[in-house]
Amino acid sequence: MKRLAWPAGILAALLLVNLIFTDHFFQIEIKEGHLYGSLIDIFRFGAPLILVALGMTLVIATKGIDLSVGSVVAISGAMACLQISTLPSQDSIGGVLGAIGVALALAVALGVGNGFLVAIVGIQPIIATLILMVAGRGLAQLITDGQIITINSDPYKLIGGGYWLTLPFGIIIVAVVLALIAFVTRRLALGLLIESVGGNAEASRLSGIRSHGLLIVVYAFCALCAGIAGLMISSNVSSADGNNAGLWIELDAILAVVIGGTSLAGGRFSLGGTVLGALIIQTLTTTIYSIGVPPETTLLFKALVVTIVCLLQSPAFRAKVFRSRRKPAPPTVPAGEKVTVRT
Amino acid sequence: MAEAILRMTGIGKEFPGVRALDGVDFRLLPGEVHALMGENGAGKSTLIKVLTGVYSIDSGEIELAGNRVAFAGPLEAQKAGISTVYQEVNLCRNLSVAENVFIGREPRKFGRIDWREMRRRTSDLLRQLDLPIDVAKPLSHYSLAIQQMVAIARAIDIDARVLILDEPTSSLDAGEVAQLFRVMRRLKEQGIAILFVSHFLDQIYEIADRMTILRNGRLVGEYVTAELPQVELVGKMIGRELAELERLDERPPARTSDTLVEASELGGRVAPFSLTIREGEVVGLAGLLGSGRTEIARLLFGADHAATGTLRIGGDQVTLRTPRAAMARGVAFCSENRREEGLVPELTVRENLILALQARRGWSRPVPRKKQDELVAKYIKALNIRPDNPEMLIRNLSGGNQQKVLLARWLILEPRLLILDEPTRGIDVGAKAEIQKLVVELSDGGMAVLFISAELDEVLRLSHKVAVLRDRRLVAELPNDDTLTTDVLMETIASGGAK
Amino acid sequence: MKTLALPRQLPGRLPRNYLPVLVTGALFIAMFTAGGIRYEGFATGQIILNVFIDNAFLLVVAVGMTFVILTGGIDLSVGSVVALTTMIAASLLPSTPSFLVILLVLAIGGVLGAAMGAIIHYFEIQPFIVTLAGMFLARGLCYTIGTDSIPITDPTFTAIAQTRIDLAPELWISPTVLIALAVVLVATYTLHYTRLGRNVYAVGGNEQSALLMGLPVARTKIAVYTVSGLCSALGGLLLSFYMLSGYGLHAVGMELDAIAAVVIGGTLLTGGSGYLLGTVLGVLVLGLIQTVISFEGTLSSWWTKIVIGLLLLVFILLQRLIVTTGVSRER
Incomplete structure (x- = not known):
């Protein structure tokens, strides 16, 4: 697909830089039945971001945004660890599954809350999800009682740090979720309905789409993705930190979506693009480490990337900078019409 | 001076x-x-x-x-x-x-x-x-x-x-x-x-x-x-349709089939009105822009809520809260405002075409791709949609072809009542004639059509009866017999039905 | 949507716009009274003054944020610009005269803000994204300067940090409070008695109309982000006086506190309605929540965030109610 060409190009360029600066970058080896290598690590450490970004993609496709995913990451990790820490045996698989269930149910409930505020109450998405972004951190600390809950559970450790069939388990989870989303949106019809609501909400309503329910489902799903990411992150370090888990992941996720070619104005979305976008961000971090640039400058690179991507996406920028001598087309929106939107 | x-x-x-x-x-x-x-x-x-x-x-x-x-x-x-x-x-x-x-x-x-x-x-x-x-x-x-x-x-x-x-x-x-x-x-x-x-x-x-x-x-x-005089004003504004269009058959005979829609004292953003539509009947709504034509259509489709009156569809009394509810009753509405209420510009012709059908089936029962392609091919051919590439973004089509895609979106549902709000506005003469012919065929097939147009010739040619609107009020309901001419319609609009 | 009808006019000739400010004011008084009853040594003037002292920098930043939000925009970069300011100040102070440092950081803040404003306006990119990039940029610059905390030993800075201004026996404030209050006064005057201020409200009310009425929309939008950048830099200076250090991790998440203070102060996030007095009250409420929680002892600090989140929810719903009833009147 043409739309994926240039994020793929950026990723390739980043990998190329690594090839030059790092020995054995593309080397993948099997040790003790597990796959190892820099490329595997990019996937492994990038897995939570990919998940959150996938959920965010659907939200953004509906013309929305979800700022609360970082908080949901922290809450779900905290809830799972709290449940496990109270188990008589932390290695009990049933107990761990129960804990995961409780954590994910909580995440979904929070997502439904976001969806309710956006769809039913009619609050702008950025504001509606800001509430949970602020309160959620407190909620996560409330769950952990302000401590960092440390657990020692082998089954739980599997989610973020374990291997299965030689592959890191996190990659398997991402693959399963990606396959699921791709199935539901592209094989089933959810994707079309989402793109339609994001592209023209009124036309969608008049075509009989139940946009309220759809929005709630999308926000709930986004929170579910964040919840799973939260499990991965806490499992990887075998502890839950209400304060720092998933800090700023919402911004990285939005960035990944935008880099992947899904417009913040809603409508068409690209799951593949989002995965590429998340991988670019993760590779950028890895690259900066590996070529010896101080890791602190990652943020500078990100600032640069956001600016360039957004400028390129802005029609006003393209019109002003790549101005051609064509006769300007008549405005399709009559001057008076824009005004009615806001009262 | x-x-x-x-x-x-x-x-x-x-x-x-x-x-x-x-x-x-x-x-x-x-x-x-x-x-x-x-x-x-x-x-x-x-x-x-x-x-x-x-x-x-x-x-x-x-x-x-x-x-x-x-x-x-x-x-x-x-x-x-x-x-x-x-x-x-x-x-x-x-x-x-x-x-x-x-x-x-x-x-x-x-x-x-x-x-x-x-x-x-x-x-x-x-x-x-x-x-x-x-x-x-x-x-x-x-x-x-x-x-x-x-x-x-x-x-x-x-x-x-x-x-x-x-x-x-x-x-x-x-x-x-x-x-x-x-x-x-x-x-x-x-x-x-x-x-x-x-x-x-x-x-x-x-x-x-x-x-x-x-x-x-x-x-x-x-x-x-x-x-x-007012009647001259109306005549000058509307003009006469010249012989650009091939004449369709003589006026259709009045329908005596079962009543499909019965609105009584239904009101909202229009004054309360009563109107019945029979199965297979084409009812024309004549009136100037802003006279309440679109408002009536939106009430019958549940896009606006009725403030007064009752509505029966197929004998059952219904309260339409959403377009979805109206669709479930077999009502379809093709809006005059293509850009804001019809098109999803970033989607393809195919996707726009099956949108209402997919909405009715819900997210979990996709229209199988083969069925989609069949439907799309059928309607592209039947309505002569150009270019005939279903994977083109709809925003790249001309106005007339966009209109046909939107029309097809509703025809796929095989509605019992099709409301067409200015379906021929701003499109070329050829497309216009095609859409008019289609309306006649649909009506012969038993579908009721509420046909809204500013062009009185067109309304007269297609309708079994004509409801006349003026200043947000339904002022007259006229059977389309030999005595009904565009002059009579203009007179009615100009005088507000008070003869 | 079913909503309760708000009275069009409150008793005592107060327009509906003041309602959120009144609610916030009442909330502050109620919290203070309840605190006074519940805890010994709470109901003193110094408690309120301490809230001012501890939150002077937040107050200044929130003033800048109020300008931006009044135009319907948002500025996510403020916390990072605060941190960047402390960092630049701390790293330059040993070798540069303090007044030069102060001028320099203010200039940097202003230029950053103006640049973001220009991008937002001329390239029509959402403020959220542009200021997000600004946030990354400023934090990134902090870390490029240094990753560790740099102590500030400059005599001017330490003098300001240690000065106590006695108002009455047992009542004192710091110079930073005076600076913050001066900023509030200047900003209030600007918003209510200058054309720039009224244009801010007009742009927030309806940008298209403002354009058609011949108002300088571009200048106004760039100006508010410049003001916000300046306020963030000044807030950063106040924070350096308070902390006597520069650190890249200072003021993490401060943008949320500033936005929360503005919203709780009754300013509409969609723009066009709100008062600086509300923002001051918003900051005070946030500060008082922390004070109450520290007095409570058994309550933990994370309750602050939960309470702030709940307050946000309540105030956003209240705003929604006001807007809905306002619109329904016009139809």
Whole structure:
């Protein structure tokens, strides 16, 4: 697909830089039945971001945004660890599954809350999800009682740090979720309905789409993705930190979506693009480490990337900078019409 | 007769594929209210936009008080003394009345805004317009009518010589209209030239001294209101459809099939009306733009909520809260506002085509791709959609082809009642004839059609009976027999059904 | 949507716009009274003054944020600009005269803000994204300067940090409070008695209309982001006085506190309505929540965030109610 060409190009360029600066970058080896290598690590450490970004993609496709995913990451990790820490045996698989269930149910409930505020109450998405972004951190600390809950559970450790069939388990989870989303949106019809609501909400309503329910489902799903990411992150370090888990992941996720070619104005979305976008961000971090640039400058690179991507996406920028001598087309929106939107 | 303050000569304006204005002459005298008349697409709004500098002109010239002018935007026009007040009022409702009159040129004392002086001057100004209101309150506190008058006050105080009122009355009640007219008369006395656009004929005949009529981007003529009977006005606005279209069969025989839809005293944004539609019957809605045609359609489709009355579909009494509920009852509605209520521009022809069907099936039961391709191929062929590439983005199609895709979106559902709101507007003659033929075929197949069009010939040719609307009121229901002609329809619209 | 009809006018000739400010004021008084009853040594003037002292920098930043939000925008970069300011100040102070440092950081803040404003306006990119990039940029610059905390030993800075201004026996404030209050006064004057201020409200009320009324929309939008950048830099200076250090991790998440203070102060996030007095009250409420929680002892600090989130929810719903009833009147 043409739309994926240039994020793929950026990723390739980043990998190329690594090839030059790092020995054995593309080397993948099997040790003790597990796959190892820099490329595997990019996937492994990038897995939570990919998940959150996938959920965010659907939200953004509906013309929305979800700022609360970082908080949901922290809450779900905290809830799972709290449940496990109270188990008589932390290695009990049933107990761990129960804990995961409780954590994910909580995440979904929070997502439904976001969806309710956006769809039913009619609050702008950025504001509606800001509430949970602020309160959620407190909620996560409330769950952990302000401590960092440390657990020692082998089954739980599997989610973020374990291997299965030689592959890191996190990659398997991402693959399963990606396959699921791709199935539901592209094989089933959810994707079309989402793109339609994001592209023209009124036309969608008049075509009989139940946009309220759809929005709630999308926000709930986004929170579910964040919840799973939260499990991965806490499992990887075998502890839950209400304060720092998933800090700023919402911004990285939005960035990944935008880099992947899904417009913040809603409508068409690209799951593949989002995965590429998340991988670019993760590779950028890895690259900066590996070529010896101080890791602190990652943020500078990100600032640069956001600016360039957004400028390129802005029609006003393209019109002003790549101005051609064509006769300007008549405005399709009559001057008076824009005004009615806001009262 | 006084010298014209504004004179537009030979104005031409072309958009890709459309000649919006073609050699139009227009003049405005000081101290008159001049109505600009015409149906959709006649070129009224283009003329206003050309005048106020929103668009540039391709040919012709504009003279203001004897000087040739060309404005780069509404702001420049305003500075030269041409102010426009739109229906939706371009003011800031969050600010006080006084600020809305003075913002950008607030009186200042020692460098700070002199609020007291600003309020005093606003009060004085509004009192001259018979509007003694508290000017310290936010504009949003007041009704739309008062907001419009505040906009007018701002325009006057900036020294407007020409005031354009673009459909100011569409959302006002009778009392508010009277108040607005009082203000307009007072301004007239002060020598201000007022260009007035309204779809309400009564209002035109009450307030306008003269009028200019446009049709299809051309000037029909300039008339003194008192000398032009209403029926002639309607005739001049609507015109006659020339023999461009192949004649369809003689008028269809009246239907005697079962009643499908029965609305009784149903009302909302239109006055309560009663209307029955039989199975296989084509009911035409005739009336000028803004007469309530679309409002009736939206009520029957559940897009708006009914405030009064009852609705029966297929014998069951129903309350339609959402379009979805109407669809479940077999009602389909193809909106006149393609861009905002029809197209999802970023989706392909195929996706737009199956959207309503998919919405009905829900997210979990996709229309199988093979079925999609069959349906799409069938309707592309049946409706002659060009180009015939289903994977093209719909925004790249021409207006007529977009319209056919939207029509197909509803036909796929095989509705029992199909509401078509201006399905032939702004599309080429060939596509128009195809859509008309389709309506006849659908009706023969047993589908009821509510057909809305500004073109009376078209309504007459297709309908079994015609409901006539005027000023948001259903004024007559006429069987389409030999006695019904476009003249009779025009007469009915002009007289409001009172013969 | 079913909503309760709000009275069009409150008793005592107060327009509906003041309602959120009143609610916030009442909330502050109620919290203070309840605290006074519940805890010994709470109901003193110094408690309120301490809230000012501890939150002077937040107050200044929130003032800048109020300008931005009044135009319907948002500025996510403020916390990072605060941190960047402390960092630049701390790293330059040993070798540069303090007044030069102060001028320099203020200039940097202003230029950053103006640049973001220009991008937002001329390239029509959402403020959220542009200021997000600004946030990354400023934090990134902090870390490029240094990753560790840099102590400030400059005599001017330490003098300001240690000065106590006695108002009455047992009542004192710091110079930073005076600076913050001066900022509030200047900003209030600007918003209510200058054309720039009124244009801010007009742009927030309806940008398209403002344009058609001939107001300098571009200048106004760039100006508010410049003001916000300046306020963030000044807030950063106040924070350096308070902390006597520069650190890249200072003021993490401060943008949320500033936005919360503005919203709780009754300013509409969609723009066009709100008062600086509300923002001051918003900051005070946030500060008082922390004070109450520290007095409570058994309550933990994370309750602050939960309470702030709940307050946000309540105030956003209240705003929604006001807007809905306002609109329904016009239809």
